[in-house]
Amino acid sequence: MAEANSETVQAKQYRRHESIKEYRQVATVEKGQKGAGREHKRQAAIKAISKDNPGVAERKDLENLAALPDTNQSETVADQALNRQISEAGNDPNGESGDGEAKKIYKDPKSDPVIGAIEKRILRITNSDERYKKAVEAGGGGASFAWRSANFNASRRQWDSFVRDYPEKARAYADKNADIKAALEQLEESEGRETTKNNVADSIRTSENSPTEPGENDVSNPATEDEGANAETKLLSVETAGVQATLLLGGEIPAEIDRVKIEAIAKGEKPNTEKANKASIGERVEYWSGENSPYKNMTFNQKLERWRGTMKRFLDQYKGKPEAEFFERMGIDLENDDAAAEIYDFYFAQGKGDVGLFAARIAENNSAEQIQENKTIIQYLGKMYGDKSAKVAEHLLIGMKNAQIDVDSFVKSAEENIKKGKEMPGSELIEFINQNIIKQETTPQAKKREFNWPIIRKTTEQANGQEFRRLEIRPLYRADKWTEKMKGALDIEEDALNFTPQKGALARSVDLADTGPDGSIKFTPMFWKILETNPDSVSGEWPDRYISLRDADYAVRSAHAVDAKTAKVGRDWQGPDNGFILMWNKLVVDKKTLAEMQQRIIGYLEEQSSKGRFDSGLVEAAKAVLKSHKSPEIVGRFWPQNNPGGQNIENPKTHVSFFGLIDDWSNGEITQKNGELSYANEKILGKDKKRTIKFVTEDPVNPEKKILTKEAWELIFTIPEDAPLSKPWKKDREWRRPSLKVHSLTSPERDRKGVWKRYARNVSVGAEGLSRMQGLIRSYVDEEVRKGLMDESTPLAIDGITKYKHKVLKPARYVTFGDETLLGFRDRDELDYWPVRKFRY
Amino acid sequence: MADANNATLRQTLEAMIVRELEKGLLNDQITGERAQEIANIVLVAVPENITDDELMRIIPALDDKATELAPVVFKILSERDGQERIKKLEHLKNMIRGLQNG
Numbered sequence: 049m050a051e052a053n054s055e056t057v058q059a060k061q062y063r064r065h066e067s068i069k070e071y072r073q074v075a076t077v078e079k080g081q082k083g084a085g086r087e088h089k090r091q092a093a094i095k096a097i098s099k100d101n102p103g104v105a106e107r108k109d110l111e112n113l114a115a116l117p118d119t120n121q122s123e124t125v126a127d128q129a130l131n132r133q134i135s136e137a138g139n140d141p142n143g144e145s146g147d148g149e150a151k152k153i154y155k156d157p158k159s160d161p162v163i164g165a166i167e168k169r170i171l172r173i174t175n176s177d178e179r180y181k182k183a184v185e186a187g188g189g190g191a192s193f194a195w196r197s198a199n200f201n202a203s204r205r206q207w208d209s210f211v212r213d214y215p216e217k218a219r220a221y222a223d224k225n226a227d228i229k230a231a232l233e234q235l236e237e238s239e240g241r242e243t244t245k246n247n248v249a250d251s252i253r254t255s256e257n258s259p260t261e262p263g264e265n266d267v268s269n270p271a272t273e274d275e276g277a278n279a280e281t282k283l284l285s286v287e288t289a290g291v292q293a294t295l296l297l298g299g300e301i302p303a304e305i306d307r308v309k310i311e312a313i314a315k316g317e318k319p320n321t322e323k324a325n326k327a328s329i330g331e332r333v334e335y336w337s338g339e340n341s342p343y344k345n346m347t348f349n350q351k352l353e354r355w356r357g358t359m360k361r362f363l364d365q366y367k368g369k370p371e372a373e374f375f376e377r378m379g380i381d382l383e384n385d386d387a388a389a390e391i392y393d394f395y396f397a398q399g400k401g402d403v404g405l406f407a408a409r410i411a412e413n414n415s416a417e418q419i420q421e422n423k424t425i426i427q428y429l430g431k432m433y434g435d436k437s438a439k440v441a442e443h444l445l446i447g448m449k450n451a452q453i454d455v456d457s458f459v460k461s462a463e464e465n466i467k468k469g470k471e472m473p474g475s476e477l478i479e480f481i482n483q484n485i486i487k488q489e490t491t492p493q494a495k496k497r498e499f500n501w502p503i504i505r506k507t508t509e510q511a512n513g514q515e516f517r518r519l520e521i522r523p524l525y526r527a528d529k530w531t532e533k534m535k536g537a538l539d540i541e542e543d544a545l546n547f548t549p550q551k552g553a554l555a556r557s558v559d560l561a562d563t564g565p566d567g568s569i570k571f572t573p574m575f576w577k578i579l580e581t582n583p584d585s586v587s588g589e590w591p592d593r594y595i596s597l598r599d600a601d602y603a604v605r606s607a608h609a610v611d612a613k614t615a616k617v618g619r620d621w622q623g624p625d626n627g628f629i630l631m632w633n634k635l636v637v638d639k640k641t642l643a644e645m646q647q648r649i650i651g652y653l654e655e656q657s658s659k660g661r662f663d664s665g666l667v668e669a670a671k672a673v674l675k676s677h678k679s680p681e682i683v684g685r686f687w688p689q690n691n692p693g694g695q696n697i698e699n700p701k702t703h704v705s706f707f708g709l710i711d712d713w714s715n716g717e718i719t720q721k722n723g724e725l726s727y728a729n730e731k732i733l734g735k736d737k738k739r740t741i742k743f744v745t746e747d748p749v750n751p752e753k754k755i756l757t758k759e760a761w762e763l764i765f766t767i768p769e770d771a772p773l774s775k776p777w778k779k780d781r782e783w784r785r786p787s788l789k790v791h792s793l794t795s796p797e798r799d800r801k802g803v804w805k806r807y808a809r810n811v812s813v814g815a816e817g818l819s820r821m822q823g824l825i826r827s828y829v830d831e832e833v834r835k836g837l838m839d840e841s842t843p844l845a846i847d848g849i850t851k852y853k854h855k856v857l858k859p860a861r862y863v864t865f866g867d868e869t870l871l872g873f874r875d876r877d878e879l880d881y882w883p884v885r886k887f888r889y
Numbered sequence: 890m891a892d893a894n895n896a897t898l899r900q901t902l903e904a905m906i907v908r909e910l911e912k913g914l915l916n917d918q919i920t921g922e923r924a925q926e927i928a929n930i931v932l933v934a935v936p937e938n939i940t941d942d943e944l945m946r947i948i949p950a951l952d953d954k955a956t957e958l959a960p961v962v963f964k965i966l967s968e969r970d971g972q973e974r975i976k977k978l979e980h981l982k983n984m985i986r987g988l989q990n991g
Contacts, residue, residue, distance in 0.1 A: 089921030094914045097907055106903040107937070113910070113928035116921065 092116055157221040157228075162214060166206050173202040183398065194394060197379025201413070207231035234415075283450045283457055284416055285443075290465025291474035292447030293458070295440060299323035299481045301469070305462050307455070314451035316412075321404035324440050327481040328403055331434025352392070355432075359388035362428060374422045377413040395432070403433050407445035416449055436480050443474060482816070527596065528556055528604045528632035532640050540652040543569075545578075545645060546607050555607035558635065560649065569662070570856045574603040574635075579646060579670055580765050582677040583639040595642055598634035606630040646674055668841055669848020676761035682742045683759070683791035683808045694803040700796035704808040711739055711792060713813040720824040723754070727792065739792040739809060743825055744832070754838050756825070759790045763821050764846055767854045771818040788812065822850075898944060898965075899935060905961045906931055919957060927955045945969070 096112040154160040174180065177198035204227075211218035211231045222229040283289065294301050296313050298320040313319050336351055337344050343351055366372055367382045379394075380387050399405045410419065410426060419426065426445070430438030450458040465472050530536060536549040543561040560575040577597050586592045597603075610628050637645070653667045683702060694701035716729030723744030733739070743760035747753040756764075766788060791808040799805050813821070826846050832838035910927060913919040919927075934947050934954070949966060952959040 086920050086922070089925075090914055090917070091921070093921035093924040094911070097911050097914070106900065106907040107932075109907045110903060110928045110932055113925055114932055116925050 151216050153220045157224050166210055170202045170206050174199040196381060203227055211235050284446045286461045288474040289458060289461035290472045291477055292443045293462035294478055295444050296447045301466055305459050307459050310451050310459055311455055314455055319404050323481040324403045328433040328437035331437055356388040363387055403441045407441050411445045411448035416453060419449060440477055527634045527636045529636045530641050531638045538644055538648050540648055557605055557607040558603055571852055573857055576853050579673045583643045586639055588639050594636045594638055596634055596636050604632040604635045665844060665848040666852050668844040672841055672845025679758045679761055680745055681758040697796050697804050700804040700806045703805045710810040710812050713811055713817050718817060718820050720828055725821055737795050739794060741792045754832055760825055762790045764849055768815040768819045771813050771815050909961050927957060930954050
């Protein structure tokens with residue numbers, strides 16, 4: 049980079065454009081050749097033949113050319129050639145011979161071959177920058193932006209090395225080359241020496257300081273000098289170190305700080321910002337398209353135009369001001385009218401809205417002092433991700449910087465912070481990014497549903513070679529029945545459970561597993577529904593004969609394609625005559641068929657597990673699910689007529705009301721003691737009042753051992769994100785059954801007749817609460833297994849359900865009622881609101 | 890003297906080869922890899938301590954291994970041939986003069 053003093057803005061832009069032009073020319077030629085490697089090799093070969101140095105014998109040129117390694121290392125060789133050039137120019141910079149180019153000072157630094165070689169290297173590194181190359185290929189305004197950013201980074205590193213290797217030259221040229229001066233000052237600062245500050249001609253410094261003596265404060269910004277002097281050794285915002293570390297480690301408060309990961313991030317590894325990014329998307333969607341957004345009726349281009357205008361006005365206020373240097377370090381040229389567009393291209397179009405990219409960019413290009421000085425700008429820029437996401441970004445970048453400054457102190461401070469748990473300063477940001485995982489888009493669902501048509505597997509009708517093709521779907525707005533009376537045969541083929549009624553009748557299928565785009569096998573909601581439903585939940589006698597299985601829309605389909613006549617598409621159908629798949633909106637089975645389906649599935653899992661296709665943990669989980677059907681239930685669902693007890697407080701009677709009230713366990717403390725989950729909230733429940741769910745009881749078969757209760761399994765089966773939100777009841781809502789099929793019991797109390805009772809209450813809890821309950825159950829189970837009081841398959845089963853169900857299935861779609869978004873089913877057959885499950889990919 | 894001439898000839902050959910490679914690289918007529926191959930061929934075929942006779946035997950064979958060197962080989966050989974022809978013509982003239990003088 050040329051001296052900032054002598055080069056005009058236009059010349060600088062021209063030089064930059066020339067470089068971009070040169071690169072584009074190279075890129076164009078490169079496109080015509082086969083692969084970029086050839087071009088790099090050609091360039092390296094040209095450099096190896098050093099026409100710039102006529103004194104070098106031609107034989108040496110041939111030797112340099114012959115010594116070029118393969119294409120992938122051409123940059124290293126070019127670097128080596130440059131190094132050779134530099135060392136030939138400077139002799140041995142660290143040597144004891146002393147005299148030579150190493151210490152020779154030129155009147156004009158541009159005449160110094162060392163300077164020339166370094167400038168060439170900077171240009172080469174800039175043009176080789178991966179992000180810049182991608183930006184050029186992608187087109188758009190991001191290329192200049194990326195070039196400037198890469199050039200800045202390369203320039204800073206190369207000049208830093210120069211001032212270390214050639215200290216005399218650096219001091220001599222400092223007044224004539226702004227980059228050398230900046231690097232020298234940086235070096236002196238880091239070594240703790242005083243640097244000379246030049247008010248007028250100094251375009252690098254961000255504050256106007258008069259030459260200072262130790263302790264003298266800057267007039268313009270009294271606090272900055274002190275903080276700045278210690279910033280490199282002192283951590284930034286140490287009180288929120290816990291939140292910073294938590295965000296760097298993915299967004300969940302860890303039990304212990306992963307020091308290795310923090311060190312890796314300090315060295316440049318990208319942190320996991322998935323949750324933060326999702327939260328940012330949620331904020332931005334709300335801002336631009338939310339119900340109350342003034343921009344919701346704008347097109348995308350209109351919104352983008354507005355965004356650019358706002359950003360441009362923000363950037364324009366810093367033109368010609370000291371803060372411009374901060375923007376330059378970010379690769380933003382305030383003189384460029386397209387700066388706002390380039391920012392959008394870089395951070396959102398190419399960067400995909402990654403908060404981590406923004407944070408990393410600031411952390412790697414600014415010292416701690418500079419971050420402090422430009423905090424306002426950083427906070428404003430961060431708002432392009434959202435108001436709260438701006439704070440997340442700020443904490444992320446401060447965390448990265450702190451890790452770079454002193455990883456030991458940072459980790460120590462973070463560990464002290466996280467011990468405070470929810471009291472930790474800034475913990476609301478953690479809650480924010482975790483809550484937004486649950487939140488779905490709030491825009492109202494369209495009246496016309498969009499079906500997620502499955503790709504139908506190979507059938508006999510498709511023997512002409514096409515393995516997969518989409519067929520016409522004929523939805524049937526009724527249930528399909530698989531019962532003993534139909535005398536059907538059950539079998540499993542290609543991950544689908546098939547039911548073939550009497551000979552000649554249409555075979556049906558339920559897909560048990562699906563293969564995701566990443567090749568992994570994911571089990572469908574119906575797979576879990578079949579296993580989790582207890583065949584004994586119906587008596588089998590009229591009218592309690594059938595069990596309805598529905599967890600996702602249209603999970604039952606015809607096993608093969610049928611013709612239009614069979615599909616009864618109607619006379620108006622204009623499409624092809626065959627190739628229809630019938631789909632039923634739910635499945636109804638009798639208890640015997642369901643039991644057989646479950647056994648088939650277990651057999652299939654065992655077979656596939658022995659072939660190595662499925663993990664044995666899944667088989668254990670499936671078996672445990674079936675076993676849980678026999679678990680005792682502490683609080684029955686039906687109105688018990690003659691429950692024992694009630695004479696005293698130690699032996700209260702269990703009372704289940706027909707119209708059960710619902711307790712919301714979201715706003716209180718959930719704990720575990722002696723196999724009971726307790727919920728307490730003095731404000732809501734009153735003093736000494738709590739609700740309990742007993743999740744462990746004596747094994748009726750082996751009384752010395754313990755087993756989980758039906759309530760425990762219900763809690764474990766429920767995906768946390770499906771747990772109902774608080775306040776599900778509203779005046780204008782219909783009655784809706786709670787998602788948690790679990791009753792809690794109140795503390796014992798006396799009724800009017802003097803009978804001691806514990807009342808059963810339905811339980812509603814949010815995702816966080818349910819996760820906590822599942823975690824408490826899991827920890828208790830571990831403890832009991834260790835003591836030998838519980839079967840070892842129980843923790844395996846819990847882990848299997850978590851791994852293969854909770855982490856695989858996305859929550860059912862949320863439904864918007866007026867101004868509130870809730871999860872729920874409608875008991876009517878309204879297609880608009882039936883939730884749809886999808887896999888997590 | 891001969892070796893000095895050889896050094897000069899070798900250096901001239903190398904200089905011409907380097908210029909030819911440079912021209913080819915800049916005009917995108919040859920790739921970097923090919924230039925590297927050619928450099929290797931030349932370095933192996935033309936060691937530093939080569940004698941006059943050996944060099945003259947090797948030069949015509951260079952373009953068999955690398956056709957890109959054909960212009961260089963042609964130029965050197967043409968110059969050599971021209972010099973040889975002048976020498977031989979001079980020698981002939983001298984012989985004729987000698988015969989004329991009796």
